[in-house]
Amino acid sequence: MTTANRTPLLSIRGLTVAFDSGKTSRQVLHGIDLDIHRGETVAIVGESGSGKSTTASAIVNLLPGTGHVTGGSIVLEGTDLTSLTQPQMERIRGRDIGFVPQDPMSNLNPVWSIGFQVKEAIRANGIATGRKEVDRRAIEVLQQAGLADAERRLHQFPHQFSGGMRQRALISIGLAADPKLLIADEPTSALDVTVQRVILDHMASLTAEKGTSVLLITHDLGLAAERADTIVVMNQGEIVESGPSREILENPQHPYTQRLVAAAPSLASQRIQARAEDRGIQHESDLATTEPAIVVTDLVKEYKIRQGSFRSERFRAVDGVSFEIPRGHTMALVGESGSGKSTIAKMVLGLEESTSGSILIDGLNVGRLTGKEAFALRRRMQPVFQDPYGSLDPLRSIGGTIAEPLEVHKVGDAKSRRARVAELLDQVSLPQELASRYPNELSGGQRQRVAIARALALKPDIVVLDEAVSALDVLVQDQILQLLADLQSELGLTYLFITHDLAVVRVVADFVSVMERGKIVEQGTVDEIFANPAEEYTRRLLDAIPGASLPLGAGAVESGA
Amino acid sequence: MPSDQLSATHFVAPVKNTEITVDAVRIDAKPSNLWRDAWRDIRSRPTFWVTAVVVFVIVLMAVWPTLFTQVPPNNNCLLANSNGGPTSGHPLGFTFQGCDIWSRLVWGARTSLMVGFLATLIGTVIGVVMGALAGFYGGWLDSVLSRLGDIFFAIPYILAAIVVMSVFSQNRTPLVLAFAIGGFAWASTARVIRAEVLRVRQADFVTASRAIGLSRFRTLLTHVMPNAMAPVIVVATLTLGAAISAEATLSFLGVGLGSSTMSWGLDISQAQSSLRVAPMALIYPSIALTVTVLAFIILGELLRDALDPKARARR
Numbered sequence: 108m109t110t111a112n113r114t115p116l117l118s119i120r121g122l123t124v125a126f127d128s129g130k131t132s133r134q135v136l137h138g139i140d141l142d143i144h145r146g147e148t149v150a151i152v153g154e155s156g157s158g159k160s161t162t163a164s165a166i167v168n169l170l171p172g173t174g175h176v177t178g179g180s181i182v183l184e185g186t187d188l189t190s191l192t193q194p195q196m197e198r199i200r201g202r203d204i205g206f207v208p209q210d211p212m213s214n215l216n217p218v219w220s221i222g223f224q225v226k227e228a229i230r231a232n233g234i235a236t237g238r239k240e241v242d243r244r245a246i247e248v249l250q251q252a253g254l255a256d257a258e259r260r261l262h263q264f265p266h267q268f269s270g271g272m273r274q275r276a277l278i279s280i281g282l283a284a285d286p287k288l289l290i291a292d293e294p295t296s297a298l299d300v301t302v303q304r305v306i307l308d309h310m311a312s313l314t315a316e317k318g319t320s321v322l323l324i325t326h327d328l329g330l331a332a333e334r335a336d337t338i339v340v341m342n343q344g345e346i347v348e349s350g351p352s353r354e355i356l357e358n359p360q361h362p363y364t365q366r367l368v369a370a371a372p373s374l375a376s377q378r379i380q381a382r383a384e385d386r387g388i389q390h391e392s393d394l395a396t397t398e399p400a401i402v403v404t405d406l407v408k409e410y411k412i413r414q415g416s417f418r419s420e421r422f423r424a425v426d427g428v429s430f431e432i433p434r435g436h437t438m439a440l441v442g443e444s445g446s447g448k449s450t451i452a453k454m455v456l457g458l459e460e461s462t463s464g465s466i467l468i469d470g471l472n473v474g475r476l477t478g479k480e481a482f483a484l485r486r487r488m489q490p491v492f493q494d495p496y497g498s499l500d501p502l503r504s505i506g507g508t509i510a511e512p513l514e515v516h517k518v519g520d521a522k523s524r525r526a527r528v529a530e531l532l533d534q535v536s537l538p539q540e541l542a543s544r545y546p547n548e549l550s551g552g553q554r555q556r557v558a559i560a561r562a563l564a565l566k567p568d569i570v571v572l573d574e575a576v577s578a579l580d581v582l583v584q585d586q587i588l589q590l591l592a593d594l595q596s597e598l599g600l601t602y603l604f605i606t607h608d609l610a611v612v613r614v615v616a617d618f619v620s621v622m623e624r625g626k627i628v629e630q631g632t633v634d635e636i637f638a639n640p641a642e643e644y645t646r647r648l649l650d651a652i653p654g655a656s657l658p659l660g661a662g663a664v665e666s667g668a
Numbered sequence: 669m670p671s672d673q674l675s676a677t678h679f680v681a682p683v684k685n686t687e688i689t690v691d692a693v694r695i696d697a698k699p700s701n702l703w704r705d706a707w708r709d710i711r712s713r714p715t716f717w718v719t720a721v722v723v724f725v726i727v728l729m730a731v732w733p734t735l736f737t738q739v740p741p742n743n744n745c746l747l748a749n750s751n752g753g754p755t756s757g758h759p760l761g762f763t764f765q766g767c768d769i770w771s772r773l774v775w776g777a778r779t780s781l782m783v784g785f786l787a788t789l790i791g792t793v794i795g796v797v798m799g800a801l802a803g804f805y806g807g808w809l810d811s812v813l814s815r816l817g818d819i820f821f822a823i824p825y826i827l828a829a830i831v832v833m834s835v836f837s838q839n840r841t842p843l844v845l846a847f848a849i850g851g852f853a854w855a856s857t858a859r860v861i862r863a864e865v866l867r868v869r870q871a872d873f874v875t876a877s878r879a880i881g882l883s884r885f886r887t888l889l890t891h892v893m894p895n896a897m898a899p900v901i902v903v904a905t906l907t908l909g910a911a912i913s914a915e916a917t918l919s920f921l922g923v924g925l926g927s928s929t930m931s932w933g934l935d936i937s938q939a940q941s942s943l944r945v946a947p948m949a950l951i952y953p954s955i956a957l958t959v960t961v962l963a964f965i966i967l968g969e970l971l972r973d974a975l976d977p978k979a980r981a982r983r
Contacts, residue, residue: 350678360680456879485881492872500873501702502894508873512880538693545701552691561876583691 115142116320117166117288121179124158124165126172135161136344138179143288148314148321150335150352152328152367154580155551158344159324160209163290166322167204168196183288201232205281205319207310209293211273215265221276222261225249225283232284244283252279253309271302278310282319289314292324299443299607300651307334326580328371329610329654332356340364370585372610373654374637379592379614398470399431400569400601401455406464408450424450426625427464432618434568437595437602439612439633441648442622448605452573455603456490457481468569486516489562493574495551498558505532505549505557506542512564531560535590552583556590563594573605588615610652613637621645702898706974716970722963729777739771741930751946763935763949764942773956775930780912780960783842783849783925787911790850792904795857800896802858803865804888814862817855825852826914833923840926849914857903864896871895898975905968909961916957932957 124136136158143149153159164170166181168188181188183203188196200206208214215224225245229235235244242261249257252275265273274294281289291310295303311334314321325331331338332352339349340363348361359365408425425447432438440448453459455466457473466473468484476484489512492498499508506528513524529539535556546554555575562570572591576584592615594600604616612619612633620630621644629642640646710716729736739758749766752758760769802813832848833840868874869892877887918924919933927934932953939950 345681346679347681348679354678358678360678362683458875458878482881485879488879490876490879492876494872497870498872498876500877500891500895503891511877515880515882541693547701547705549693550691553693558876565880586691 113144115144116147116184117141117143117322118182119162119166119179120182122162122165122176122181123178124161124170124174125177126174128173132177134177134344135174136165139341139346141339141346141349143320143322145287145320146315146318147337148311148323148335149337149339150323150325150331151339151341152325152331153341154326154582156343157341159341160292161344162341163292163322163324166290167200167206169200169206201228201286202284203287205284205286205289207274207278207281207289207291207294210297211270211277212297214277215268215273217265220262220264221249221268222263225261225276225280228280228283234284248279248283249276251313252276252282253305254279270298271306274298274306275309278306278313282313282317285317286319288320288322290322290324293326294323295330296326300609300653301443301647303653304651327653328356328367328581329373329652333654340367366582370581371654372585372588372608372614374610374613374649374652376610376614378617378633379588398434400434400469401430401432401603402465402467403431403451403455404429404465404467406451406454406466407462408447408454408459409462423625425454425461428620428622428625428627429464430620430627430630432601432603434601435595435599436617437604437615438618438620439604439606439616440620440622441606441609441612443607443648445624446622447625448622449573452490452571452603452605456488456571457484482516486565487567488569488571489565489567490571490573491555491558491562491575493577495554495558495578499546499554501546503545504542505544505546508546508557509542509560509564512561516565518565527564528560531563534563534594535560550583552579552587555579555587559587559590559594563598566598568599569601569603571603571605574607575604576611577606577608584611591615609637609648621648702975706971710970710974713970715966719963719966719970722959723967726777726960726963727781729774730781731778733774733778736774737768737771739768741767741771741775742928751942751949760952761946761948763939764946765938769949769952772930772935773932773952776932776935776953776956777960779842779925779929779931780915780933780957783846783915784908784912784964786843786846787850787853787914788904788908790846791854791907791911792857792900794851795854795903796861796893796900798854799858799861800865800888800893803862804869804884804892810862813858817858820852821855821859823852825849826917828852829914829918830921830923833918837923840924842925842929845915845918845924846911849911849918853907853911853914857900857907860899860903861896864899865892868892868895899972902968902972902975905964905971909964909968912964913957913961 119139119141122136122139123134125132125134139158139162141149141162151159151162161170161174164174165176166188168191170176176189179189183199188199191199215221222245225248226241229241229244229248235241245261246257249260254260254272254275268276278294281291294310295306298306307330310321313319323331323335332355335352337349338352338355340347340355340361342363348355348359348364355364356368359368406425406428407423410422410424411419412422428447428451430438440451442448450459454461455473457476461474468488471480471484473484503511506525509528509531510524513519513527518524519527528542532539532541537553537556537560541549546557549557558575576587579587588611591602595602602615604612606612616633618631619633619636620627621636621642622628623644629636629640629645636645637649640649745763745765745767747766749762750764752762752766754761758768758770760773763769763772798813798817802810802817829845829848829852832851833845836844836848874887874891877891878884882890915924915931916933916936919931920937922937924933925931935953936950936957939946939953943950
């Protein structure tokens with residue numbers, strides 16, 4: 108595919124970038140060397156803060172805020188981009204280098220029609236002149252990006268588009284001028300897996316057809332391996348390893364890459380086992396004897412959607428859902444956005460009322476409790492939510508946050524509460540000194556640990572994890588999943604694990620229920636479902652996992668040590 | 669390294685440290701939270717110290733006027749001194765009535781600040797309660813309270829205060845005036861806090877505290893309100909400036925405080941008749957008023973920057 112002796116399309120040497128804050132300057136890229144050849148797809152893989160997006164922004168000279176290139180060169184076909192003036196750079200952008208941004212929701216201007224924004228890109232790059240010609244070209248690029256009936260869609264506005272359609276529009280804007288290089292910064296991380304697959308397939312066939320080089324920025328090793336010829340692994344502003352995709356995956360040399368490969372959950376991974384193997388229950392034979400911790404029967408949730416002028420329409424978010432979770436085990440509820448999985452979590456937690464059906468927690472019906480009973484039930488069941496930045500009160504100290512459930516339920520006195528907070532911080536592997544600190548000093552993974560500690564404060568039997576690891580980087584996610592497995596075996600917890608990520612399900616769950624549009628389409632043990640999906644939808648979800656066929660995460664078990 | 673080694677062949681960076689720690693906790697860093705960070709940010713700005721000194725001096729005048737002048741402001745006014753220039757002991761000269769201008773300025777600060785603070789307090793309390801209830805509970809309560817806010821927003825509060833003060837023409841004390849101003853100046857505070865509460869209400873930590881078993885009202889008090897207060901403080905400082913100038917305006921129009929009280933607005937009003945002969949009697953209280961209002965408004969702007977981490981990053 109690529110040969111070493113051809114001159115590369117883009118060649119970066121010794122690139123350093125710094126951000127100024129006040130009088131001090133902080134270097135975030137410490138000498139990046141990178142080549143992209145014609146027609147080649149290169150993926151930069153890294154965790155948040157590794158400098159992968161900064162590298163991409165530096166190429167098109169769109170560094171945010173006070174960021175600026177402090178050294179090195181970025182050479183595109185003989186021109187050093189770092190020495191160009193603003194107008195010269197503007198000619199390069201769009202025409203020679205196309206850019207597909209991360210968030211399809213905020214990168215289209217809501218007050219202009221899609222057609223206007225595509226035509227703007229075409230006109231700005233001088234691809235076509237004259238109204239008719241520009242119109243024709245706009246329809247053409249939108250069709251190429253896979254938008255059916257592009258002619259009609261031209262006059263629609265971003266809010267009338269789904270996330271996938273918006274990303275198609277953004278890709279068509281990025282490719283409007285037939286650039287030589289397309290930079291795609293996490294182009295699909297905000298989309299559902301099945302949509303992600305379609306979009307990436309389309310982007311790949313388009314760029315292959317035109318011979319466009321692609322620089323793909325992603326946090327997902329599987330996705331990078333599947334889509335790119337070359338993988339560049341970045342960590343803390345440096346390249347730690349680069350090479351052909353297969354080789355990086357199969358034979359990672361740098362310890363960081365090795366850990367990254369080992370931690371990436373995939374279909375080939377094993378269920379994470381607790382480090383101390385002392386489970387009371389040892390598999391199927393024991394299951395029959397214990398009653399399930401959670402029994403959900405025919406659960407329905409209807410919302411009224413206002414249609415204006417006093418009319419309202421009913422919408423079934425959850426439609427006749429039934430499942431059981433055996434005590435001490437994990438059931439994963441999987442589905443794409445809008446499938447109703449989070450609504451179920453809210454109803455199980457008693458934060459939302461069901462329209463019909465029943466939820467039994469240890470034989471108690473959640474829907475028919477007195478205030479007192481409901482209050483008591485909260486001690487046995489606690490949630491952990493997705494967003495690590497929103498799950499902790501920023502004005503409360505860590506200790507105060509973890510102790511709050513104890514105060515509300517009047518457990519112990521001030522001294523015993525302090526001791527319990529220290530014990531809980533220990534359990535989630537955080538130093539006890541953190542008790543007097545505030546959440547803004549913590550990373551996302553550490554915040555999730557605090558959220559887990561708060562959930563465990565009242566010694567619950569059941570923990571509802573609503574996308575609890577989805578926002579975390581791979582290595583941190585692996586750590587938290589290991590922690591959850593350890594806590595489960597230590598405390599005999601039952602988990603209801605809500606996620607959109609089937610690869611994560613593979614490593615954490617015993618049972619899985621697949622949801623589509625409010626209904627459970629398939630359920631069973633993880634091994635059964637992953638080996639023999641009976642439903643077309645489940646199969647589609649499994650196929651869509653990036654790098655599904657790759658031997659990722661083989662060492663996930665060892666990495667916990 | 670040779671350039672052709674990069675994309676085609678396998679490159680491995682030299683391993684720097686043998687152990688890669690994932691997500692290590694830094695407990696050696698300085699403790700910080702929103703308020704501490706804001707203080708760290710604001711104290712590094714010279715503008716803050718200038719305005720802080722100005723506000724401190726004005727507050728000191730209001731609390732302890734005899735520290736600045738020994739001349740009584742109202743008695744001992746000798747008509748012989750009418751519109752007189754500065755003499756020893758009377759650095760700014762005399763008003764038309766022959767009263768000492770400097771003394772009147774110092775004593776006037778008390779009225780201005782008292783009306784300003786009281787009106788702001790009243791307006792902020794009403795606004796916070798209305799906005800928080802509307803934002804947190806939503807539904808019909810939100811509709812009722814928000815429309816009520818819109819009605820008050822539509823009434824110019826100076827006009828409303830004129831009406832109220834005309835009704836209470838026998839009883840024009842600073843407290844009544846503060847109620848007249850504050851009672852009609854809460855609508856913007858209510859809007860700001862409603863928007864903040866709506867934002868904070870969405871956060872997972874609010875849902876988490878409900879899952880712990882906290883009642884809705886306690887969730888509002890312990891988690892939502894503290895996180896919604898930062899912009900209220902900013903709006904309050906701005907309201908303070910506006911209330912001080914409103915007091916002066918009303919007094920100038922003759923519907924504010926009674927003529928026996930000391931007030932910059934009253935002084936400006938009384939000085940206008942002799943503007944041509946003795947302009948200083950009008951200019952000095954105007955300067956005092958402007959400096960005070962400006963100081964509070966700049967302080968509000970500084971607080972807004974300090975309490976908004978995004979604005980801080982931009983600097």
